[in-house]
Each structure stands twice: as structure tokens, then as C-alpha cells.
Amino acid sequence: MDLSSRQKEIIEMVKEDQPITSEQIAEKLSLTRAALRTDLAILTMIGILDARPKVGYFYSGKSILSSIGSYMKNLNVEEVKSLPIIVFEETTVYDAIVTLFLEDVGTVFVQNQEKNLSGIISRKDFLKIAIGNHDIQKMPVAMIMTRMPNIAYVYADESLYDAAVKIINHEVDSLPVVEKKINDNDNEGLKIIGKISKTTITEVLVKIGKE
């Protein structure tokens, strides 16, 4: 967003002499208040200036940050999710590690026989097991995975911001994107329909920056 030179001048003026009234700004610029109205409305609107009634204008400078915030809050997980890599509870730890390398991912999701999300395994979980004295060629992933209800996940209609908050708060690298489903036996389950990772977030930012 490009500001006009007059708008930039107004910002500098407010930064130096805040609070400052529109009359004072108009006088300094030798303009009428009416001529300034649109510029002041724009600067207040986009949040660079803060207007307090009967006091005047303050410099806030928050606008760009808050637009990033609202952009992230309006972007649905659905629009940016990537393909999930899924193994079964019976898959051996060794085979799951091979899958992780072949698919070039950092986290593997696990589903049970009803095809519901039942676990998640990170590179660190695998590494911990691999340096121990375990027969990883025979051990099923069900023995080492993080299980429900300890799995952090998101629904497709949550925002990228919600996903980022969960990733940071739960200290994980990625989240399964899920949808609720009713199984044959009337139990509720979560179907894995995608993945949101720190990589997704970084890619979104790179894509935005390129545009």
C-alpha cells in the first residue's frame, strides 16, 4: 500500500507533535480541514493514526501488523492444507521411518481399523526409539505413538492463525486436519483429511511475499 507524500507528511507531523488536532495539521499544511478529511480518514482507517475525540490524532503504526493478523485469521486451513502421510497402528516402527524418508515428511499420522485418527509420531519420537535397544523391525507404531486425546488437530474451517497457535502451544511440528464422522457402530471418530505444518505456514508466507 503506497501512501501519498501528503499522507506521509501528516504522519511525520503527528509523530512529532502528538496529540495534534486536524485544525493544527491543516494550519501547518496551509490547507482547509475539508481538504484534509479524506487523508485523515484513510490514515485512521488503516490504523496508522488513532483519533481521540476532543484530543486529536496519535501515531499508532499498527496497521500492517493488524492486517497480517486478520489475513491469517481469515485464511482457512482448508485452502492451504497439504497431503497427510498415514500409516496403520500395526505398521512397524521401521516401516514407518522408511515411509517418513520416502515421503519426505517430518510427522506420520496413524489411523485405526475404523480409519479414524488414533495417533501421531514425530521424528523425535522415532529418534528416541531408534537410539534405544528396541527391535524396531517388529515393534508396531501403536507402541510409541502419541494417542488421542493427546493429539493436537484442526478442523478444515479453522484458520491458519488457529493452526499456528496450536502448533506453538502444543510444541508440535504439524497438525492433522480432520473432519468428524460417525462410524458404522455409531461411535464418533475423526477422519484425517490433510496436514498443516510449520512448513505450510512458511510456504504461505513465501508465496505472499512473492506476490
Next chain:
Amino acid sequence: MDLSSRQKEIIEMVKEDQPITSEQIAEKLSLTRAALRTDLAILTMIGILDARPKVGYFYSGKSILSSIGSYMKNLNVEEVKSLPIIVFEETTVYDAIVTLFLEDVGTVFVQNQEKNLSGIISRKDFLKIAIGNHDIQKMPVAMIMTRMPNIAYVYADESLYDAAVKIINHEVDSLPVVEKKINDNDNEGLKIIGKISKTTITEVLVKIGKE
């Protein structure tokens, strides 16, 4: 940035009937053109609408994206870098893995005797070695690390956007933040002064969203 209900109405109108002139918008809203001037100026200014002389207004919707891009390009790595975890070339693979768990990081940087950046090891590198038949208690990290000049790194005065691009292009989880230095023997080296990871980027976004 919150748009007024009239501004939102104008946006919807332009989306449906673009290009549309200010006369047509004024007529639909039963307002004078003068009453619309500030709203149209704001919407054009922040880039949601595009105005073409003698044609009318178009919907662009680009503004927020471009402010995110410029924010990321103006934020220096210096301001957001975190502490690097560093081991020596002689450190054993086992000890480096223990450090990775103790420090709760995903990547370990390696420095040589001159205290210059000489290597980097990811969780995947460790995992690959751990599942092979290696004596990781005796093997030094120098045997498995990615070496210069194959290490992606950033300088402190590069932007967070530059860092994100390198992370995606080199398919890594984190970058050492370095500064050039001249060693005693007049060789140039890179001193490790920080770390930028996908976690850093995700944290920055969460922080922005909270504000």
C-alpha cells in the same frame, strides 16, 4: 482494519458488477457522489478496489497480501533470531542427540576449532544414522553432518522473508544466523550468532495475530 458496513456493501457491489462507476454506485446506494468520495478513496488506497479512469472500479483484494509481504521484507533476522545450539566436530553422534533432546531443538549446528560454522545436523540425519548399524557412541558428528559450502545460512541484516525463502528452497528446518569474521590466520570464517527456524516464523505470526 475494520471496514464499515457501507464499505463492505460497496465491495460486494463492485465484485458483482465490475467495472462500475462511482455514479452507478451512488445511485444504487441512493447517495451523492460526494458522500461516497471518502469510502471510495479508502478502498482504492488500501488496494481492495482498483480505479481505472473513464472505466470504473474493479475488485482487486490484493492490499493485505502486499502489506504482509512488505512487513516480512522489513523485519530483520536480527530482531527475531533465537539461541543456536552448537556442538563440536568431535562431539559423538550420541552426545549430539542427547543435546538435541535436552535443548528441545530440531537442528544442531557444528563449529570447528576456530569456532567457525562447519556443519549442521538435522533430526533426519540423526535418524538415518540411528537406524543403521553404527556405533553412535563413538562416531563423531563430523562424519554425518552437512558441511560447508552446502549449508544454507543467513546474515543478521537479511529479512525474515529472505530466511523463509532459503528454508523452503533448501528444504531445511532452520538456518544458522552468521556473521563474517577474520580468523587469526587471516582465513575468513562464519561465526554462528543465532538461529532462524520454521518455529521462529510460526511464532512471529502468532505474535502478530495476537496484537
